[in-house]
Amino acid sequence: MAYEAFWKEDSDKLSAFEKVKLQKDGLDMIRAIIERYAHQGFDSIPADDLDLFKWAGVYQQKPKTGHFMMRVRINTGIMTSDQARTLAEISRLYGRGLADITTRQAVQFHWLTVENFPDIFKRLEEVGLYSFEACGDCPRTIVGNPLAGIDKDELLDTKALVDEVNSFFVLNRDFSNLPRKLKMSISANPYNNAHAEINDLAFTPAVKVIDGQEVVGFHVMVGGGLSAKPHLAQKLDIFVVPDKVLRVAEGVATIFRDFGYREKRNHARLKFLIADWGAEKFKDRLIELIGDLPPRGEDKTAGWQAAFFDGVHPQPQPGLNYVGLNVPVGRLSADELAGLAELADAFGDGTVRTTMSQNAILSGVPDDKVDELLAAPLLQRLSPSAKPFISRTVACTGNEFCNLALVETKKRAVSIAEYLDEHLELDEKIRLHVIGCPNACGQKQIADIGLQGALVKTPEGMAEAFDLAIGGTLGGGDAGPAAKFALPLKGRVPASEIAGVLEQLLLFYKNERQED
Numbered sequence: 001m002a003y004e005a006f007w008k009e010d011s012d013k014l015s016a017f018e019k020v021k022l023q024k025d026g027l028d029m030i031r032a033i034i035e036r037y038a039h040q041g042f043d044s045i046p047a048d049d050l051d052l053f054k055w056a057g058v059y060q061q062k063p064k065t066g067h068f069m070m071r072v073r074i075n076t077g078i079m080t081s082d083q084a085r086t087l088a089e090i091s092r093l094y095g096r097g098l099a100d101i102t103t104r105q106a107v108q109f110h111w112l113t114v115e116n117f118p119d120i121f122k123r124l125e126e127v128g129l130y131s132f133e134a135c136g137d138c139p140r141t142i143v144g145n146p147l148a149g150i151d152k153d154e155l156l157d158t159k160a161l162v163d164e165v166n167s168f169f170v171l172n173r174d175f176s177n178l179p180r181k182l183k184m185s186i187s188a189n190p191y192n193n194a195h196a197e198i199n200d201l202a203f204t205p206a207v208k209v210i211d212g213q214e215v216v217g218f219h220v221m222v223g224g225g226l227s228a229k230p231h232l233a234q235k236l237d238i239f240v241v242p243d244k245v246l247r248v249a250e251g252v253a254t255i256f257r258d259f260g261y262r263e264k265r266n267h268a269r270l271k272f273l274i275a276d277w278g279a280e281k282f283k284d285r286l287i288e289l290i291g292d293l294p295p296r297g298e299d300k301t302a303g304w305q306a307a308f309f310d311g312v313h314p315q316p317q318p319g320l321n322y323v324g325l326n327v328p329v330g331r332l333s334a335d336e337l338a339g340l341a342e343l344a345d346a347f348g349d350g351t352v353r354t355t356m357s358q359n360a361i362l363s364g365v366p367d368d369k370v371d372e373l374l375a376a377p378l379l380q381r382l383s384p385s386a387k388p389f390i391s392r393t394v395a396c397t398g399n400e401f402c403n404l405a406l407v408e409t410k411k412r413a414v415s416i417a418e419y420l421d422e423h424l425e426l427d428e429k430i431r432l433h434v435i436g437c438p439n440a441c442g443q444k445q446i447a448d449i450g451l452q453g454a455l456v457k458t459p460e461g462m463a464e465a466f467d468l469a470i471g472g473t474l475g476g477g478d479a480g481p482a483a484k485f486a487l488p489l490k491g492r493v494p495a496s497e498i499a500g501v502l503e504q505l506l507l508f509y510k511n512e513r514q515e516d
C-alpha cells in the first residue's frame with residue numbers, strides 16, 4: 001500500500017518517529033531554529049523537535065551538554081577554495097577548530113550550539129553550501145567521483161549531473177519524509193570511485209549502442225547499504241542516458257517514499273524493500289512510473305580502487321596534475337583546511353576535493369609547480385606518500401562525539417596504524433577500517449580488516465574491545481571481481497591488545513598467502 005493511503009488508513013502500524021513526522025516536516029526545523037530556538041536556547045527545544053533537527057543537518061553530540069555535530073554536503077566531494085575557507089572559518093569560530101572528512105565526502109563540525117546555527121547557515125549559503133538534509137530521512141549527500149572533470153579514465157564528467165540531482169532534492173518537500181535516509185552515488189569512473197554497491201541508488205558507467213551510435217550513460221544499482229544488516233545493491237536491467245538520471249533518481253525516491261517500510265526504524269531502508277521485491281519487480285514499478293528505459297548495455301566498471309588517490313597523477317589536461325593527500329582518519333584542523341584552500345589557489349585550480357576514504361585531493365597543478373607544492377609544510381602531515389597503514393586507515397567518529405559508540409575510534413585507529421607501520425613490512429597496502437558500533441559509518445564491511453568496537457568484562461570492569469572481520473571488497477563491474485563483505489572472525493580482542501593481534505594476523509597472511 002502506498003505511503004499516503006497507508007498512514008491515513010493504518011497509522012497505528014507506524015513507528016513512533018513516523019507519527020512525529022506526520023505532524024511536522026523535518027524541514028520546518030530550519031526556520032524554527034533560525035526564528036525561535038537560536039534565540040530561546042537549547043533548553044527550549046522539545047524532544048520531538050530535537051529529533052527533527054537532523055533535517056537541518058545537525059545531531060546532538062556526546063557529551064550531551066547542548067552541543068551539536070553538523071554535517072555539510074559536499075557534492076561529489078568537490079568544493080571551491082572559497083567554500084573550504086568558509087568551512088575552516090566556521091570550524092575556527094564555532095567548532096573548536098575541528099573539521100572531519102566523512103566516508104561520504106562530507107565535512108563535519110563538532111561543538112556547535114543552537115545559537116551558532118543562523119550565522120553558520122548564512123555563511124554556508126553565501127558560498128553555495130548546505131547542511132540541510134545531510135542527516136534525516138531524506139535524500140542525503142550525493143557521493144561521486146572526486147576526480148570528476150580531471151579524470152583520464154572517466155567516461156564523462158559527472159559534476160554537473162550530481163549538482164542537478166542535488167538541486168532537485170535539497171529542500172524538496174515531496175521527498176523530505178522518506179522511510180529512512182536515501183544514499184545516492186553517481187560516478188562515471190571505471191574504478192568504482194563512489195562505492196556503488198553500498199548505496200541505496202547508484203549510477204555506474206556503461207555504454208550502449210542506440211540507433212547505431214555508441215552512447216555513454218549509466219547502469220543502475222539499488223538497495224545497497226551497510227549498518228548491522230549489510231546488503232549489496234542489486235543491478236537493474238536498464239540503461240540510462242545522462243539526461244534521464246534525474247528522472248530515474250526521482251522515480252526511485254518516489255517508490256521508496258510510497259512503498260518503503262515505516263513500521264520499524266531498523267527495517268525501513270530501501271534495501272529491505274528491494275530484498276523483498278527483487279530487482280525485476282522494482283524495475284517494472286520504476287518503468288511504470290517514469291516510462292520505458294532500454295535494457296542494460298556494456299558495463300564499464302573495471303575494478304575498485306577503494307577511493308585512494310595518494311601521490312601525483314597526470315590529468316587529461318596536458319601539463320596538469322592532481323595530488324592525493326592523506327588526511328589521517330579524516331581529521332583536519334581549521335588551519336589545515338584553510339591551508340589546503342591556500343595551496344589550491346597558489347598551486348592548483350582552486351578546488352579542494354574530498355574522498356570516500358576520508359582523504360583530500362588538490363588538482364590542476366602545473367608540472368612546474370608540483371615540486372614546490374610537495375615542499376609545502378602542510379604536506380608534511382597531509383602527505384601524498386604517507387606510510388602504508390596510516391594511508392589506508394579509515395575511522396568513524398567514535399565515542400569522542402557519537403552517542404551510539406561503544407569505543408574510541410579515531411585516536412585508536414591512528415595508534416594501531418602507527419604501530420603496524422613501525423613493526424611490519426608488506427608489499428601491499430592493507431585497508432583498515434575502525435568503527436565504534438554496528439551502524440558501520442566507517443564501512444568496516446568493505447575493509448581488508450574491519451574492527452568494530454565492543455566491550456569485554458575484565459576483573460577491573462568493562463573494557464573496550466574489538467570484533468574483527470576480514471576480506472571485504474567492492475566489485476569491478478560485470479567482468480571484474482565480485483563485491484563481498486568482510487567475514488567476521490570469532491573472538492573479541494581487548495583494545496589494549498589489538499595492535500599486537502593485528503600484527504600476528506598480518507604476519508600469518510604475509511607468510512601463508514597464496515596467489516590471488
Ligand code: SF4
Binds near residue numbers: 398403404406439
Ligand atoms: Fe557512531 Fe556507530 Fe556511526 Fe561510529 S559507526 S559514527 S560509533 S553510529
